[in-house]
Amino acid sequence: MALLLLTQLLNSLAFAMLLFLLALGLSLIFGVARVVNLAHGAFYMLGAYLGLVLTNALGNFWLALLLVPLGVGLLGVAVERFLLRGLHGRELEQVLLTIGLGFVIADLLRGVFGAAIRSVPPPPELSGPLFLGAFLYPKYPLFVLGLGVALFLAVRLVLARTPFGIQVRAVTADPDMASALAVPPARVSLLTFGVGTALAGLGGVVGAPLIALAPGLDAQMTLFALIVVVIGGLGRIEGAFWGALLVGVVDGFGRLFLPQAAMFLIFALMALVLALKPEGLLGRRVA
């Protein structure tokens, strides 16, 4: 029983880290660009399919891990620049546009790659289980777990220490004042959108070997990311991290003990958080 719980805890945490990648991007984009990007799951899918193609073409997962986020990020930049910027300040229209964009991306992917379930093998070095005495656990989820934590620390560091990070936080807090200090909010916003979508793309590459790749995953992933940020608090990376952990664990143990009600548990958790703290667990009250 203890082994079962430990295994499931690791499973939950690995999935939580995948959710964190998605929620982080969503949260950053909302914080800086003030856009709720409901195409986020579609960017995840795009990343996953591109990862599949590149891994097969280059024969190297790690190269794909590097290149795909770059590509998806560039697409994100283009989307911000050519579609969203014209709607600046009109939240509802922006959200609707991202919904439309999500449908389009997902369907184009289906058109190109077909509806078959694709399963991406983990890279050979991370394939198969790890033996720890009697305890046996696959390597790949551990890799995802490590990557997620590393990324969380790295992003925190970037936001805390680098000029770009401080600019991002300044624009999040007060874009006008930031621009009076020579920070170009539009460019920061553009870059953040790129980084956010790149994170979704990275999530796709990393997530494909963890869970399979099938049509319809885009909506599911968007929804998960949305729940995480609603629970954790929108626009804060700590919120995305702890929210993802909470959702991951509730989901994981929910699946273990109450498989039929797992998804419902997550929504119930969300409703509870909202009832008690509408701004999310780590969120600031939004005026």
Place this chain on the structure above:
Amino acid sequence: MMAWIPQKALKEWRRGLPWLMRGGLWLLFLAPLLVQGYTLYLATEAALFGLAAVALSFLLGHGGIPSLGQAAFLGLGAYAVGLSLKAGLPLALGLLVAPAVAALYALLTGLLLFRTHGIFVLMLTLAFGQMVYSVAHKWNAVTGGDDGLSLQGTGLSPTLLHLGALGLLVLAVAGLRLLLQSPYGKTLEAIRQNEEKVRSLGVPAFYYKLWAYVLTGALTGLAGAGVALHRTFVSPHDLFWLTSATLMVMVLLGGSRGLFGAAFGALLYTFVQAWVSSFTELWGLFVGGLLILTVLFAREGLWPLLERKLGGGRGSA
């Protein structure tokens, strides 16, 4: 027929009803004579989705409340009527239960929902909607889960269903337009424009929004019941958020203000979608593209555009 409606209001309603709508209405009412089978089937579906779209239009365009969770109302109404019939209740009772259940859900979620504002409301409606979806999907014992719920022997003829759906739609549009002229409706519009100000005038905006949401829920629930009777089948797929997004597309396509636009949008969407999906399975591409184009280039929606182009009604909004 509605003696309590003052003459002035009736006149107002007639005046605001452009010839385009009147012509369209006649055609739709006569549809059972002109077309049968599949076309009539689609027309009925359009009328039912029109009802749901009109409710959303009331909520979004006039109440300023963006909801991406309308599918939950639709689904609750559908399951409510389906389960009532299965339990052996008479149809009339089922048609009362459906909006009541949806309204109750609206009341409960609304109490949480209107603690926040704007885009957060949108996200929360989405999340609550998905919650209902997952319950419907997983609660096999009651809903039949992924297999859905088959309605047997409602004995309603397509013509009767069509006229019923259309009648409901017309009543809803008329009723909501009257409501929008009333102090309540004007106050709701006022809240959309400046909630702080309206509250400082002594209006408990929270409850106004809540009741608008509940009313919308009931109407959409009724539409859902109609859809269930019409298809003789309830599937959890109808509760998925794509249905909510589709309703949003219908409303935006037609125009979110004035309610006529939403009905028109639903009609247009239903027929075009049915047509397109026979050619290609990539109809999400089509819906998404339509949504993007509407947001970017036809912000008011097509109905106001059409009205201006063809003359007739003087600003129905």
Place this chain on the structure above:
Amino acid sequence: MGKVNRRQLVKAGLGLAGLAVSSRFSFAIAQREEPIRIGVVLSYSGPYARLGQEITRGMELYLERVDYQAGGRRIQLLKEDEEADPAVAVRKVRKLVEQDRVHLLAGIILSSSAYGIRDYVHERQIPLVVANAAANGITRERRSPYIFRTSISAWQQHYPMGPWVARNVGKRVFLLALDYAFGKEATAAFKEGFLASGGEPVAEVYVPLGSTDYSAVISRIAAARPEAVFAVLSGSDAVIFMRQFVQFGLNRTVQLAVSGEVTDENVLEAIGDAAIGAKSGDHWVYTLNNSANREFIRAYRQKYGGVPNHFAVRGYDAMQFIVGALNDVQGDVGNKSRLLTAFKNAKIISPRGFVQIDPETNNATQHVYAREVARIDGVLTNRLIADLGVIRDPGK
């Protein structure tokens, strides 16, 4: 409002009327040529798109063999996307029947779609050949004289596996199935035979359809330490489960004895060599050594390349049944009772062996086989390990 508006109104009205007329007009032209129109409703999008594609391939493969001719008339397929949504299936069936005036319907991936359209098809008296949906009820309590199933029922496919697994694989078995009608019926059928043969289920777990992560279930399997896992999963669920099963290293200690859906060739393609050795029960095996199967595989390879799978077989056989019946009635689809009798008496030599319709239930009576995943001629497929006999669905 004036004259102009009224004129415009009339114009609009004429337009709509024109629409109605033109659709009838095209119908009139069609009748002169007299092809038999078969409406095919399958999922071409959504999670079951691949199934729809394979069944369609099988159908077209057979129709090409007979040159799209049956009973002296041309055959025309009208395909509509079920979208993995029963509500859509209902709408598409109505469109096919009422607008396109099809004579026959075939296809249907989801059991829920089959239930959804059942009453409509029954009332409109349109013969429907179910080529995939497996819920027992379709040919049991909700059967209709107009509905035939040429594929297989959940009970038929899984009942014979129970005794076989108990005898040849292991007695302590972990049961895992998708939480919907097919999964439950399949598991119940398996258990029926399994318990009777002294099997001992260590756990019975149902998971929601479309899960992205099976690690929770796999953890439970690891903890339960069964001899084998019996799983009823399909599509992406099967792929994800199988991959994670291997990732967790369970394939070293636990045997797989699963539903044929799990080791379908489509799924195997996505899983890879990790699946080798998994046993399953199904109504078709790649290595069946009969001439019909050899011919089918050859034709499939030639046209589409790659390994066929049981979905393509289901499509192939559905058309074989339809063409056979149409030949019997010399293409007279108007005579419903003759057509139905022809269906009831239909027997075919299928790639899966000899198959005939059970006139009592309208369900196909057929062989069920035990199979094992293997690499044959460089491709991953299933090989025959035992014939479990001819199985007839009891119909209640």
Place this chain on the structure above:
Amino acid sequence: MEALRVEKVSKAFGGILALTGIHLSVQRGERRAVIGPNGAGKSTLFKVISGELKPDQGRVFLGGREVTGLPQERVARLGLGRTFQRSSVLPELAVWENVALARQAATGQSRVFHQPLATDARVEEVLEQVGLSGRAEDPAGALSHGEKRQLEIAMALVQDPQVLLLDEPLAGLSGAERERIGQLILGLDPGITVLLVEHDLEYALRFAHRVTVLHYGQVVAEGDPEAVRENPEVQEIYVGSGGALEAPPEDASGGAGQETVLEVEGLVAGYGGMRVLNGVHLRVRRGEVVALLGRNGMGKTTLLCTLMGLVPLKGGEVRLAGKPLGHLAAHRRAELGLALVPQGRRMFDGLNVEEELRLAAWGSRGPWTVERVLEVFPRLAERRKSPSKALSGGEQQMVAIARALLRNPSLLLMDEPTEGLSPLMVRQVAEVVRTLKREGETVLLAEQNVQMALSVADRVYILEHGGIVWEGSPWEATEAVLHRYLGV
């Protein structure tokens, strides 16, 4: 009979105390003016009374009934009417609908569903009273700024409130509108208790029976208008403190060179339909400290924000070192050498002191570096890791100034740097400005603390009703200011 009573009300925002133990008692039918410099807590007081904000401590009574902590719609229903600082109407509804809605909200008839919203005698009467009968059918959004104010007053009046709060009803109005609305308020039914916040002291003193003076969130004086006008403490508050005037230098041009840094010609700006600035001319030369004086609501902040590019320029021209700025975005102006110390300091939520400074220093070259700034503001060095929002008002001001300096600007725009600061801190800020002057920085200083501004300025402009009305040297300015501000 007491119409309104405020007992020991306190309210803090982060590290800043907006109200500290306010007492207020207003009799029925009284006209009360609440005055005080910006940041004194007047608006916060109004928000607490109306229920928009909950006080941290203390109680509020309306007509003898406690309303502390009730939501604002409840307080409104209990008889509190209110107009907002920024005019606030329902733009898409017709003028009469605005008023009728307000009427029905008060009479509890908003929950009528089945008949259209209708006007009634009272609505017509009030529209007549405020002079909007002729525009009853127009959408409220189409009204001029002054008419919106009239409409807002009508919406308040039609509710027959016991107590009416008017928050700067004359702010941003032009001469004729000012006159019209001033008369309208003076002519209100004497039965209504009215609380007025207004920066036009002359008007406020003319209107009120009694006057309450707020400063640093406390009541510093209360009495009849004459007594308040003569009160030296009040005069000091308005004219301010911060150091004595230096003797006029020998050379009237001071140390300033002749090179013009900033040139503003005919500048027009405002928000939405509201024109705040209407043809402002001014110039600033290198090395000069130029003070921009004017009562609140006269457009000082709008002018500085327009110069910085945060408020769009609607007309006229702005040149920095001869280069026209046109419609350049704020960050481009910052790169060209403009820096702003904003009103209210605007610390970034979530950044600490050091990060605020590093953000500003990024990409900027010149004598001011983070190290040097920390030498000049040693207090900030001690608190470099503290979140900037948690600092005291004075410390925040130091951060805001340091931030601007780190841009190494050719012109430093300072907007009300002494707002809400204690006298000690005001003197420190003045000292900082003098230091900057010695360092040769060029400063445009908008200030309501006249004394402080005059003690550091080389030249003075007075801004009133959207234009420059006076220009001269600091030692001539005091008299001009007293005359214009207090009517002394």
